[in-house]
Structures are given as C-alpha cells and as structure tokens.
Amino acid sequence: MSVLIESDPEILGGKPVVRGTRIPVDLILELVEAGYSPEEIAEEYPELKPEIIIQLIKLAKMIHESIGYDRVKSLVG
Secondary structure, eight states, X not given: OOSSEEOOTTSGGGOOEETXXXXXXXXXXXXXXXXXXXXXXXXXXXXXXHHHHHHHHXXXXXXXXXXXXXXXXXXXX
C-alpha cells in the first residue's frame, strides 16, 4: 500500500492499519473527520506522532482526489 499503511491478515483480519501498529487507518480518518487535530489524536495514540497523522491525511486527500471518497472509504473501512 504505502510506507504509512500496511495490511496483514494476522492483524485485525487484514484491515489497513498504520504501519507498525494495530491502529486502523479508518479510525484515524474518522477522528480527523470528527474534528480532532493531529495533536489530539497523538495524545490518545502516543505511538503515532502528529507528523505521521498529517501524512495520512495528505495521503487520504491525494487518493480522494484521484479515485473519490466512496472508493477511499471502501479501501480503508
């Protein structure tokens, strides 16, 4: 997928997660959508740095622009 995201059938049934964690990408995107800042998310999930969350947001926006929101949601959630 990317250097930020991985999918392993042994981790959450293969659901895309932030690389090196068990944190689902769709959870992070839902928190951002709900208005949480990268810093607030990092406080809840200390294994994530705000910079990583910002990179995930940029990646999601790039994918959204190229294939559309519904397709992004189907890929990560």
